[in-house]
Amino acid sequence: MKSRELSIKPIGLKNIRTETLRANPHNPRGLFDREDMRVLRESIDRVGILVPLTVYQDSKTGHFTILDGQRRWMCAKELKLKTVPVNQVAEPTLVQNIVTMFQIHKLRKDWELMPTALKLELLMKQLKEKRDRVLGELTGLDEAVVTRCKKLLSYSRKYQDMMLDPEPDNRMKADFFIELYAVRNDRAVRSFAWFKPDRFTDAMLRKFKVGGLKAVTDFRIVKQHVNNAIKAHKTGVISKRLQEFAADPELTPDHLSIESAMAASQARKLAKTVDKLYVQVKDIDLDEFYGQEDLWEKLQALADLIRKRLRQLGRRVEE
């Protein structure tokens, strides 16, 4: 669907009674900054509402519903203004209404990402649109936020409910599931015979509760260990370690550290550094660098160290 098809059609300006208005049911947040509200209230008290509210009349209930201007309306109620200026528009479709609310409230806090994700899910269903870029353009959400929302939507309802729990102490943060996503969806991990995504998620939740995971960013360390092991062809070992890690809530990500895998990873990094240095040393213009004593001394020390380490390794070294 094109953006212009989602735009709201104007009907006209008028004044209507403040009490006949109602908040938009798709408005994502009823919480507003108190200081901002105080400033707005004082302004309206002095000069009135200069920018009309955007409203539509609900065809089923007959209520005038606010599309834009909820804060102005709340201030008008507090100031007991009998009427407010409104710009009435045609009743939006469900999709138009949700898109408008997204556009108005695009600066949503991350800790409340799950409700945003669920609204996005509804929009995706209604529009049959899944592309991050298009959804980002329609909603005004950053494409990265759309991606994060879609990660949350990949979890089963049981886990989504955990992010909606009314009791803050029981509510899981969206970040937990977003960080876990990289491990849970790792191609190698998903190929392990024992791996079941929801069981693994339950295990990680238990681990997070008892302290086997100190922070949600620990999942990055878990992923790194898995990556290193796979690159070092230690798939069997890391599969077993990860299974143990999941089974015992108190085991920390250190359990996944496979020494040889770590060494292999470090060796690859060092080899790249050596390659660079090799090229740089080979390309040195001897005449130009003739007097750079410090450099030659350091290269001499490095050459001596390399010979020594190669000998320690049992390699034949020519003098």
Next chain:
Amino acid sequence: MDKKRLREWLDQFQSYRHGVGETAVRSWLDQFDTGDRDLAARVLDAVEFYGNDRITAAFRDMLNAIPGWSAKPAQRKGKWRFVPYSRSSGTSAGSMIYNFRLANNLDARKWDELFIHPSEIAIQALGPDDTIVFVDDLVATGNQVCDAWTETFAELVGNAGRVYLMVVAAVRKARAKIKGETEILIVSQDNLGPRDDLFSADCGSFSSAEKATLLRYGEKADPERPRGYGGCGLVVVFQHRCPNNSVPILHARNGRWDGLFQRHG
């Protein structure tokens, strides 16, 4: 200890999820000084225990009292969706929904479409003729209900015509708060008032001196919340859990105190 009284407690509390036996009751009473044990026993007498039968009856009565509901789809106005409100302690909302379905003969699979997860509310795209019924056991302070409404549920519910929160018991003050701050309609079987707050001046079951003594034990059981969460001072216990709004001498479990109605584990 009066054996008849002990038998009455055991008959009443034995169905609690973690089981309450004679040894547990005696151990609990032993935590009080000898001179305070009769007072402690009177707290047990005052406990408002909701067994499954009582909860089931409450859910049956409450659903039948909601206008527009009928088990027959043709006589039902709009779409109806029933949602567990919270996953809190001991999966109480899950237990509640299970009880609710049994109570109203809605436990067969053919009724499954009426029961959804909180995370499925938005995708239902409900309209003005439709009804959402959240199900839980207790509303005590109303703070969490109001906060969760503003931060989450108002948006998810969208254009649904009516939103109910059906609970077995609700504190009147909490009802008023929810009514004033949200669009949720509270339906409760029992309404709890100041007399149900053990420490309130309106509670005539204990003298001022006795209340002070119980508060001292409350401070031992939970120094941060000696009157229970939200300062509610309730003595309510559900079969599936003891709410944290009840006095901590009933449920706190730590190195200092061993409550009779364990909340976790």
